[in-house]
Amino acid sequence: MTHQPQTRLERGTQALAQIDGEAGEAVIASLADIAPDFATLLLEFPFGDIYTRPGLDLRAREVATIAALAAMGTAQPQLKVHIAAGLNVGLTRDEIVEILMQMAVYAGFPAALNGLFAAKEVFAQRDAA
Template sequence: MPNKTAQKNHDEMFPNHVSTLKQTDPEFIAVFDNFAFDEVLQHSHLDVKLRLKVTLASLIAMQCLNEYKAMVTAALNVGVTPVEIKEIVYQAVPYAGLGKVFDFLNGTNDVFREKGIQVPVAPQSTTTPETRADKGLATVRQIVGDGVDKMLATAPANQKHFATFLADNCFGDYYTRTGIDQQTREMLTFAMLISMGGADPQVKGHVAANHHVGTSKQTLLDIITVLLPFIGYPRTLTAVNLVNDVLPDKEG
């Protein structure tokens, strides 16, 4: 059986819920819940809402649809809003790609309908086709500095469109949306990148971006900590090393 603390934390997310696995695999559930919902949480300072937000982002990146749908219910139970959940899904598109995110759009809508939540949710876009490029470029400068400007200035003609896409699509279409603030979007992006693997340069770029918008190294380590039970040790330890590469601890 999970210990009392693990059970309490689990019940906060899933009140009055009896897990099927608790009946079929009680030893496993005891080990997992004691670790994920007690021991791990002793080493993280994230509030429960942020913890669920980064978990949803991570599960999208890893294509864990069934667990994602369960965690959408948990997120709603602890007070994450339907708008915030939809924005997490939308934020995943420029990083995981629509091919991976499409099922999660439908899965989110399925859970919302089951809960009686009306879709579509309130619109959050702040740009138009005419303004998305300029607003996106202004936003990317706020978050990551002049990297896209340098790409626009130096990229070969047959590659310059990638820098344009970063400005008008990645940042202009997504980061300019309301519903979730820019700092949270950066934390979600970090959670997705460390969860999907194979994107080490981008992880390092978004460690720096998180730091630039005010997210501390400790918060990034807290995010890695709460995701460990879901993403496993190889990606966890890789993420810790990448954070340390960009933000080394000060000596003395």
């Protein structure tokens, strides 16, 4: 029997590793010298409380996250992390492109274009690795 994480922090740390992998760990590490308490909040709330809820699988949660970040148009670093996360949880490149194209209807062409360029960058980084 595997150990089920009991605390929000344990659940969040496990979910972050599964969803974002090294990119998520890098975000947490980058906060260590400026706002370690914020890193804990990031692990506990979005990953420990929200991503681990029943009702949506991780693919569906990443579809929603990619769409929301693309629509915001101001969160390019986070969008790139979540495009990579979408690939990590089983989204295909074609699905990610379609999600971003859909944003042209609801968030405008600039948001869709910026999202597509972010995806292109993430895909190229994956291909180079």
